[in-house]
Amino acid sequence: MNLIHNVDPRVMSDLIIGLSDGLTVPFALTAGLSSLGDSKLVITGGMAELVSGAISMGLGGYLAAKSESEFYYSQVKKEKQLFFQSEDSIADELYDIIIDMGATESTAESFVMDLSKNPQAMIDFIIRYGKGLEEPPEGRIVSSAFTIGSGYFFGGFIPLIPYFFFATVAKGLLVSVLVMLLTLFWFGYLKSMISMGTDCTRWTRVSEGIQMVFIGSIAAGSAWTLVYLIDN
Numbered sequence: 001m002n003l004i005h006n007v008d009p010r011v012m013s014d015l016i017i018g019l020s021d022g023l024t025v026p027f028a029l030t031a032g033l034s035s036l037g038d039s040k041l042v043i044t045g046g047m048a049e050l051v052s053g054a055i056s057m058g059l060g061g062y063l064a065a066k067s068e069s070e071f072y073y074s075q076v077k078k079e080k081q082l083f084f085q086s087e088d089s090i091a092d093e094l095y096d097i098i099i100d101m102g103a104t105e106s107t108a109e110s111f112v113m114d115l116s117k118n119p120q121a122m123i124d125f126i127i128r129y130g131k132g133l134e135e136p137p138e139g140r141i142v143s144s145a146f147t148i149g150s151g152y153f154f155g156g157f158i159p160l161i162p163y164f165f166f167a168t169v170a171k172g173l174l175v176s177v178l179v180m181l182l183t184l185f186w187f188g189y190l191k192s193m194i195s196m197g198t199d200c201t202r203w204t205r206v207s208e209g210i211q212m213v214f215i216g217s218i219a220a221g222s223a224w225t226l227v228y229l230i231d232n
């Protein structure tokens with residue numbers, strides 16, 4: 001667990017997003033296609049969805065990270081322009097932030113006076129504590145796209161694996177369901193440990209695991225039933 005906590009929280013968040021979708025959407029699709037009774041169709045359709053889904057998820061992560069970066073730097077640029085137009089306005093904005101944080105007027109005045117000697121530090125403080133924004137890490141855009149996309153592909157490939165080893169689709173579906181029930185449970189269990197840390201109780205971990213199993217089962221069952229009804 002120490003290794004997990006050393007990973008950038010944003011990277012871990014991207015990985016969880018990719019895995020969450022990857023463990024449910026492709027599972028539902030393969031379960032639905034299995035009702036047609038053709039393992040080759042399940043594998044072909046599943047792989048096509050995996051590739052397109054991973055690209056789509058990766059692109060979504062890329063655009064989201066790009067928008068986050070653009071918004072951050074636009075706010076920095078705006079504050080810099082405001083500083084050069086009116087240094088007093090920046091000082092007043094900084095003063096209000098310090099007061100809102102619970103400081104006394106004398107402390108706020110002293111803090112503004114000290115920080116005004118370093119305009120960049122003044123702007124950085126306003127961006128971080130006034131607007132709640134942090135500078136995106138270098139390479140964040142590419143890493144977000146890769147992490148979400150690869151997480152989706154890896155998670156979605158798991159329910160496909162049994163179909164490569166069983167000649168009949170019924171056996172492949174049965175093993176795929178059993179594997180995915182275990183995978184979904186442990187994913188929910190571990191996800192709660194990562195997101196909540198040591199404060200997470202065992203019951204919370206178990207309930208998160210059961211919730212993931214429930215969601216995946218509903219999605220897969222609905223897909224299987226819909227395809228079955230359409231085909232018949």
